[in-house]
Amino acid sequence: MAVLIVAEHDNSELKPATLHAVTAGLAIGGGLELLVAGHDCAGVAEQAASVAGVGTVKLADAPEYANGLAENMARLLVQVAADYTHVLAPATTFGKDVMPRAAALLDTQQISDISEVVDADTFVRPIYAGNALATVQSSDAVKLITVRTTAFEAAETGSGSGTVTALGAAGDAGLSRYVGSELSSSERPELTSARVVISGGRGMQSGENFPLIEAVADRLGAAVGASRAAVDAGYVPNDYQVGQTGKVVAPELYIAVGISGAIQHLAGMKDSKVIVAINKDEEAPIFQVADYGLVADLFKAVPELEEELERQGYGT
Amino acid sequence: MKVLVPVKRVIDYNVKARVKADQTGIELANVKMSMNPFDEISVEEALRLREAGIAEEVVAVSIGEQKCQETIRTALAMGADRGIHVLHDGETEPLAVAKILRALAEKEEPKVIILGKQAIDDDCNQTGQMLAALLGWGQATFISRLEIAGDTVSATREVDGGLQNIELALPVILTTDLRLNEPRYASLPNIMKAKRKPIDQYTPEDLEVDPAPRLRVLRVVEPPGREAGVKVETVTELVDKLRNDAKVI
Numbered sequence: 349m350a351v352l353i354v355a356e357h358d359n360s361e362l363k364p365a366t367l368h369a370v371t372a373g374l375a376i377g378g379g380l381e382l383l384v385a386g387h388d389c390a391g392v393a394e395q396a397a398s399v400a401g402v403g404t405v406k407l408a409d410a411p412e413y414a415n416g417l418a419e420n421m422a423r424l425l426v427q428v429a430a431d432y433t434h435v436l437a438p439a440t441t442f443g444k445d446v447m448p449r450a451a452a453l454l455d456t457q458q459i460s461d462i463s464e465v466v467d468a469d470t471f472v473r474p475i476y477a478g479n480a481l482a483t484v485q486s487s488d489a490v491k492l493i494t495v496r497t498t499a500f501e502a503a504e505t506g507s508g509s510g511t512v513t514a515l516g517a518a519g520d521a522g523l524s525r526y527v528g529s530e531l532s533s534s535e536r537p538e539l540t541s542a543r544v545v546i547s548g549g550r551g552m553q554s555g556e557n558f559p560l561i562e563a564v565a566d567r568l569g570a571a572v573g574a575s576r577a578a579v580d581a582g583y584v585p586n587d588y589q590v591g592q593t594g595k596v597v598a599p600e601l602y603i604a605v606g607i608s609g610a611i612q613h614l615a616g617m618k619d620s621k622v623i624v625a626i627n628k629d630e631e632a633p634i635f636q637v638a639d640y641g642l643v644a645d646l647f648k649a650v651p652e653l654e655e656e657l658e659r660q661g662y663g664t
Numbered sequence: 665m666k667v668l669v670p671v672k673r674v675i676d677y678n679v680k681a682r683v684k685a686d687q688t689g690i691e692l693a694n695v696k697m698s699m700n701p702f703d704e705i706s707v708e709e710a711l712r713l714r715e716a717g718i719a720e721e722v723v724a725v726s727i728g729e730q731k732c733q734e735t736i737r738t739a740l741a742m743g744a745d746r747g748i749h750v751l752h753d754g755e756t757e758p759l760a761v762a763k764i765l766r767a768l769a770e771k772e773e774p775k776v777i778i779l780g781k782q783a784i785d786d787d788c789n790q791t792g793q794m795l796a797a798l799l800g801w802g803q804a805t806f807i808s809r810l811e812i813a814g815d816t817v818s819a820t821r822e823v824d825g826g827l828q829n830i831e832l833a834l835p836v837i838l839t840t841d842l843r844l845n846e847p848r849y850a851s852l853p854n855i856m857k858a859k860r861k862p863i864d865q866y867t868p869e870d871l872e873v874d875p876a877p878r879l880r881v882l883r884v885v886e887p888p889g890r891e892a893g894v895k896v897e898t899v900t901e902l903v904d905k906l907r908n909d910a911k912v913i
Contacts, residue, residue: 417830418793418803441823444789445805448758452794457759457878460788470882475786476681476690483882523802524832527818531826540824544913568913579842586808586822586843592784593702593842595824601912611680612784618890622910624902639893639910642902652899660903662913 349378349468352406352428354421354437354446355396359386359414362395364541365438367505368497373436374401375465375500381406381432382510385424387414390512397510399503405510410517416442419521422449427518429454429490433468439494439596440540447494456488463499477592477615497540498598498619532587534572536562539590542571544601545620547590548583549575549613551606551627551646555583560647561605563654567663573597575613591616606646609634626650665834667710667719668774669744670765671703671726673735674785681785687883690785699735702780704742704847705840709810710778711743712845718812721745723772727764729753733863740858741850747863748772752875758786760868760875762794767871769799774835776817781806781839792839802832808843 351373356363366382373380382396385408393407406428412420429435429450437443439461451458463481464472470485471493539545546565548558558572565572573595574588590597592615602620607613609625609632617623618637625638628645635641642649657663675681676696684691699707713719724739726732727750736747750764769777782789796803802817804810808827809820812834821828822841850858868875896902906913 415828418796418805422797441806441821445793445803448790448793449797449803451790452759452762452797455759457757458788458790459879460790474887475884476675477784477787478887479681480683480690480884481887482884485880485882486878487880488878521802523800524804524830527829527831529823529826529828576842585826586841587824587826589842592787593782601906601910612677622906622912623890623893624906635895636892637890640902640905641893641895642897642899643895644899649899653903656899656903657913660907 349376349434350432351376351378351380351434351436352432353380353382354425354435354443355382355384355392356438356440356442357384357386357389357392359389360391362392364502365440365497367399367502368500369436369438369495370399370401370503371500372462372465372495373434374503376434376468378433379403383408383428385413385421387411393512395505397508397512399505399508401503402508402510405512406515407512408515408517412517412520415526416446417524417526418445418449419523421446422453423518423521425450426453428515432490434491434493436493436495438497443494447492451492454490454492456490456492457486458492458494459484459486460494461496462493463496477611478618479611496596498596532585536565537569537571539571539573539595540597542599544568544570545573545597545599546570546603546605547573547575547607548578548605549607550577550581552578552583558584560650564650564657567654567657575607604634605650607634608632609637665719665776666721666723666772666774667713668769668772668777669706669710669722669724669739670779671707671724671735671739672700672783673697673726673728673732674700674783677701677784683884683886687885689881689884699738700780700783702782702840705842705844706778706780707739707742707744708845708847709840713776713812719776723748723774725750725765725768727752727756727761736863737858738850740861741855742848743854746861749863749865750871751865751867755877756875757877757879758788758790758794759878760873761791762798763873764868764871764875765795766798767873776834776836776838778838778840781841792837796837801835801837803837804830804832805839806841807838808841810838810844
């Protein structure tokens, strides 16, 4: 068996999501290699080589990989896939964009968003917003897989001793052109890797009220998220969205504020270790999954929470 | 210019899926079914292209059992011009669906195909990307903004860290994210009108596609449940529990 992990990075840093995919790859067994495709990204390849368990890092350094465009990435994957039994990427917007395109070119039925490796052919994946877990078996010669990052620990970095080898580029497909990005800038941790997440829902009533939960987030070093309802209502941008069609998170502590607990939201956070719900409606379904429920008006409770945390010396 | 919009019949957004007792799948008998929510956004976007004079015709396609025609009628009631139904009983996987859609694209020659980014049943998020690959077209996935001027497509994609802007040339595959638009409701007169709009029917065999699934589903089970916890009365009590019992802060 030979497993290739498609690294996600921004040409300077290896993204943590990659480390979770590596752990899934190690569970499959056999040799494990990493593909770093980007531009002026030799530093990323060095980081990748230091990930525990990685043998070889294949580095494809060319302008057409600078922004991870799916058309170019898929061409490259098709060129290298024959050397592997499994090609894995994290189930991030990058992996979701690139992998199915490569899978179709290889005539293989991708397995999306796996949460468990049963054996080299058999995987568990959530379906129906996580209301069911399907165990599926693939007989495709090369298996293309995206990995639910919250279901696998991050592989260790720093201790690996992989070697970097250069890979010829596959050329620009000439089908799409990167124009620019508007990335959210925040001092807070990234949602999918934060130890604590605090999310607001429709109960927040307006985007102008989100500073209430941001204040708590800053006391706890938490990331800020939102329900689909809050995103739909325009309170916050889509990249805050936690749920079936947004991000999946599994922090140590998840605080749901003014979130009713629709199926689609629970799909994105119910694997959190400890869940707190603050909602004035005691019938809200969120209380059925919460370890600690506080039935209260969030506009009173959340400022009180921030004061209490301050009093106890958090975030000072 | 023609726009093709694939629409999938799925369990209704508000229904909680129940696993079958024999662990072979999800109970769908007597369950409310609807158009996949992301596909409603696709239909809406296609209609807006027609209303803006960029597209002339909007064709809705669905693949599956006979009842998929209801889903096509929903698209027609929203305003699509005609429908195509590919009759197939049994499961379909994204790769087979993409092959069927490629065959239809070759017949219909649309310049734009708009798909939902994922279906809320299998949660695969694959079909649009696969179809783009099979046709050799560019793809703009998870889009929240679209502009088409001449042959140039400018799109904003919802990515993990924020937004990404890309440019492509027609023909193109687009997959929709939530914030692209708000789908319209069908009015009663339009629902009546939709009944008279034509729906062509094919089978996968007509299109020379083998729809047999590649993946074998060994079992489908419910995830481990989560016990409801305790109610706390005050914020002070909450902080105390988090600090001293759960030890997470």
